[in-house]
Amino acid sequence: MSTTTQNSEKTRPTDNLMDGTGLARRLVQQTTEAAADLLRRTGTAPCLATVLVGEDPASVTYVRMKQNRCAGAGIRSRHVALPASVSTAELVDAVAVLSADPDVHGILLQHPVGPHIDERAAFEAIAPEKDVDGVTMHSFAAMGFGLPGFVSCTPGGIMRLLDAYDVDLAGKHAVVVGRSAILGKPVGMLLLGQDATVTYCHSRTSDLPALVREADVVVAAVGRPRLIAGTDVKPGAVVVDAGYNPGNVGDVDFETARERASLITPVPGGVGPMTIAVLLEQTVTAATRQLGLPVGG
């Protein structure tokens, strides 16, 4: 490769950015149309139940934002607010009531729910067909086995982005940094389902930079600012940054990484907007199925 080519690559300002904001907008628009169509055909608008434990300001803000986005897409919200002192049994009961309620099509339990609560038990009270946030064991196994089910929203958003930019994953080495139950682990399973060779890295990984240097696709999902040095990105690699840290900083050193990556998500405006878009889409899908209509029909 000539110096000229390298320079021209280095100076292109935006043409290797994956535009999550734009893709999410289109997905939300399709979802809004699907919700309207469902209402027209069945007389019922999709309904997402949100469950909030306590009054943590960040959680309150997140839930309100999700409700507002639902409203914008023609999705009704049902809100269940529980005191911070709620017991696991009470929370499980509240979620189970929503699971059994035919007027509720999707359930989102805002987490974390507090250290005294068995969060897993609460998640498992969500009926799989209403698990539009993709947090249940059933949904995880479905992602692992390539079976029908709802995906965790951020992993689902990442896969949508890769697909929208025609990233062929088959045989590629995808390095996932992070192993959380709702992000790292499921996105690795989804990448594996697309025939990528998948490496899970985490806090105990002994030489993270060496593994990143091998990656054709890097998915950073750990929440540590600039953990991944841009100079470790292999030239031509695809970089997906699902980290979101104070000061709009991702898990990847963006400015350096973008000079080497063939495609890279900005922070913000990359993965973030896709998460809520997938939540809305899955809520309408859940409603469509529960109302007995074919999805996409």
Added chain:
Amino acid sequence: MSTTTQNSEKTRPTDNLMDGTGLARRLVQQTTEAAADLLRRTGTAPCLATVLVGEDPASVTYVRMKQNRCAGAGIRSRHVALPASVSTAELVDAVAVLSADPDVHGILLQHPVGPHIDERAAFEAIAPEKDVDGVTMHSFAAMGFGLPGFVSCTPGGIMRLLDAYDVDLAGKHAVVVGRSAILGKPVGMLLLGQDATVTYCHSRTSDLPALVREADVVVAAVGRPRLIAGTDVKPGAVVVDAGYNPGNVGDVDFETARERASLITPVPGGVGPMTIAVLLEQTVTAATRQLGLPVGG
């Protein structure tokens, strides 16, 4: 390292072998004692239900072997034989009956069950607390999330072997070759749960030898004779061969690999005996729990 040392390493014939036969024998002995103890305390012997569809000779042999091993450990068997023509709904019903039967503590559905049957639906009819073969989505997710549950038997046997030989997995790079739902995928999750850095390789992986050369731990679980060249094993690596191919040949070129590995499983006598031992142990554990006694108490 001196030539003398190398020679002495090369000529040691068996001291780097992981003795699955011996470890399995001890595990079965403990399980037999636990089953006898349970019978003494509750008047009930553990019971494993085996479900066989059709009369495939290999499947018939496997089921009979498992029943014999159960009998040897003081575990009762209940056998359900269904014709090859059974429908998915009929098979699901038969499994559901066993799931609801308090006299049955564990359920093993011999697979494959035939191409016309939805095997996943049949597996999912197994109650999680009776899934002693570790095949349900619930069990997979439990392995993925590090939650209580039954493990898939071969992955569980592999982890027992690694533990018995004091292999510290934290920070080690474990390369899993194969991604089946009952072997590759769950063993990767269990290794990740022990803080290994885990890479899943498979048929679409573009440069398997290069990844094997990096591995501190190799788990071969694909069923292709000598797919992994011994010369690709990193000196000092731990090699677990879960492959079992005609002619007692594993997935690893054993003779060459054993000269380089710090520990290696033979085929046969490595992983194989552990699988049935874990099945028996989990059956007694399931019975103990269902009879209301503390496990290991």
